[in-house]
Amino acid sequence: MTVDLWQRGCERLATELPEHQFNTWIRPLPPAQVSEDEADAAVVSVRVPNRFKLDWIRAQYAGRIESVLSDIAGKPVRLELTLAPRAEAPALAPLRAGNGYAHASVPAPVATAAVFAANAVAAATSAPMAASPAPASNRHKLNPSLTFDNLVPGRANQMARTAALHVAGAPGQMYNPLFIYGGVGLGKTHLVHAVGNALLKDRPDARVLYLHAEQFISDVVKNYQRKTFDELKAKYHSLDLLLIDDVQFFAGKDRTQEEFFNTFEALLAKRAHIIMTSDTYPKGLVDIDERLTSRFDAGLTVAIEPPELEMRVAILIKKAQGEGAEMPEDVAFFIAKNVRANVRELEGALRKVLAYSRFSQKDINIALSREALKDLLSIQNRQISVENIQKTVADFYKIKVADMYSKKRPASIARPRQIAMYLAKDMTKKSLPEIGELFGGRDHTTVLHAVRKIADERTRNSELNQQLHVLEQTLKG
Numbered sequence: 233m234t235v236d237l238w239q240r241g242c243e244r245l246a247t248e249l250p251e252h253q254f255n256t257w258i259r260p261l262p263p264a265q266v267s268e269d270e271a272d273a274a275v276v277s278v279r280v281p282n283r284f285k286l287d288w289i290r291a292q293y294a295g296r297i298e299s300v301l302s303d304i305a306g307k308p309v310r311l312e313l314t315l316a317p318r319a320e321a322p323a324l325a326p327l328r329a330g331n332g333y334a335h336a337s338v339p340a341p342v343a344t345a346a347v348f349a350a351n352a353v354a355a356a357t358s359a360p361m362a363a364s365p366a367p368a369s370n371r372h373k374l375n376p377s378l379t380f381d382n383l384v385p386g387r388a389n390q391m392a393r394t395a396a397l398h399v400a401g402a403p404g405q406m407y408n409p410l411f412i413y414g415g416v417g418l419g420k421t422h423l424v425h426a427v428g429n430a431l432l433k434d435r436p437d438a439r440v441l442y443l444h445a446e447q448f449i450s451d452v453v454k455n456y457q458r459k460t461f462d463e464l465k466a467k468y469h470s471l472d473l474l475l476i477d478d479v480q481f482f483a484g485k486d487r488t489q490e491e492f493f494n495t496f497e498a499l500l501a502k503r504a505h506i507i508m509t510s511d512t513y514p515k516g517l518v519d520i521d522e523r524l525t526s527r528f529d530a531g532l533t534v535a536i537e538p539p540e541l542e543m544r545v546a547i548l549i550k551k552a553q554g555e556g557a558e559m560p561e562d563v564a565f566f567i568a569k570n571v572r573a574n575v576r577e578l579e580g581a582l583r584k585v586l587a588y589s590r591f592s593q594k595d596i597n598i599a600l601s602r603e604a605l606k607d608l609l610s611i612q613n614r615q616i617s618v619e620n621i622q623k624t625v626a627d628f629y630k631i632k633v634a635d636m637y638s639k640k641r642p643a644s645i646a647r648p649r650q651i652a653m654y655l656a657k658d659m660t661k662k663s664l665p666e667i668g669e670l671f672g673g674r675d676h677t678t679v680l681h682a683v684r685k686i687a688d689e690r691t692r693n694s695e696l697n698q699q700l701h702v703l704e705q706t707l708k709g
């Protein structure tokens with residue numbers, strides 16, 4: 233038994249696990265200690281820098297790691313995961329490694345959120361918070377109706393929600409800053425308000441401020457004109473929790489970026505918490521100084537994905553309940569199947585169906601929903617054809633439309649073609665053989681393979697998911 237057991241295990245895992253998962257969860261781990269127990273079994277001990285990672289790795293990868301190590305060692309191996317002492321865990325250690333990002337679509341065990349919430353509440357009593365009184369009422373600009381209670385959990389927001397719950401219970405500790413990114417209308421704003429509301433419920437004296445990045449920009453401009461930077465400082469540097477939405481709006485605003493940098497440093501120095509949202513991950517931000525984007529990425533970066541079908545159904549049922557209406561599951565399914573882009577659109581569709589039912593004094597059923605949503609459905613049906621998908625995907629990946637039907641196989645062509653097949657299956661009513669026919673007479677099994685491959689990869693690869701999201705939005709018009 234040698235210490236390079238861990239090294240060899242990592243090498244094997246690197247080939248077996250998706251690159252993104254390996255880079256995010258396994259690669260950043262420090263070298264393990266290897267020893268033997270009384271029964272001669274190997275014990276591999278790994279120190280994990282924080283509880284979040286520890287729980288995640290234990291739940292998702294421990295079994296796999298043990299079996300790989302046992303295989304290499306030729307005897308049973310027990311994996312021991314322990315929390316690294318604080319000094320070993322760099323305060324602002326980036327979660328990201330290589331090109332991997334923490335990704336919201338990795339399913340977590342159901343117990344995890346509860347465990348974190350419990351830890352968070354316990355830790356909250358000792359969290360460093362300003363003792364001075366909170367700003368006058370509603371200076372925090374929070375919307376009290378956006379809470380964790382009415383945020384439907386699902387795979388799409390699992391990790392972001394779990395991390396947010398943790399911050400709400402123990403601000404200023406782990407995942408600071410917390411950077412949440414994702415497409416429009418997916419619940420980023422809801423989540424940050426939920427953190428603020430939960431913290432204030434627990435500690436009404438906490439100094440919390442929610443604002444949109446544009447408000448920060450206008451504050452900087454105002455104070456710049458009046459030369460009152462001390463006021464700006466007093467307002468922001470005294471906070472315990474700063475929630476700032478859509479930081480991509482800072483692009484090209486040098487003076488704002490400088491002030492935000494100062495605010496950022498001041499808040500982190502006093503262990504106040506910062507949560508930011510954006511439409512893209514930190515390194516994807518354009519025209520924002522690298523010294524800022526690298527700091528954005530230094531805590532925890534998590535994505536919120538478009539909700540999957542089951543989550544959309546759950547959201548519709550919950551929102552309908554909130555409006556005092558009963559939404560039959562088959563109707564929720566019908567709507568969820570047809571409205572896929574984001575939660576805001578889902579809410580719009582629900583509002584239409586509820587209004588239609590009230591005005592016509594008819595029960596909510598599929599026929600009524602079809603009628604209520606006919607404009608929306610006809611727009612979708614009119615716009616999304618396989619030809620349109622082929623053209624849009626070809627444009628996006630800068631290949632020729634003719635390559636969609638050609639027999640060419642280089643990856644630069646085959647992959648966009650598979651993506652187009654996946655979208656054709658997902659966004660049109662065409663059957664696999666029909667799609668195969670439209671892609672140069674390919675067999676339906678080729679289409680099925682492409683559809684499965686891209687669907688699977690999408691759950692693990694945030695970059696691909698982002699691209700698909702853009703394509704879907706584009707096709708829906």
Ligand SMILES: Nc1ncnc2c1ncn2[C@@H]1O[C@H](COP(=O)(O)OP(=O)(O)OP(=O)(O)O)[C@@H](O)[C@H]1O
Pocket residue numbers: 378382383384385389414415416417418419420421422423547575576579
């Ligand atoms: N998981 C969810 N459960 C319940 N409601 C949700 C969920 N996700 C989003 N919503 C609702 O969808 C609507 C849009 O969400 P929100 O405004 O938070 O999106 P966003 O990601 O901040 O979008 P944008 O980037 O456009 O600001 C809100 O009404 C929000 O309450």
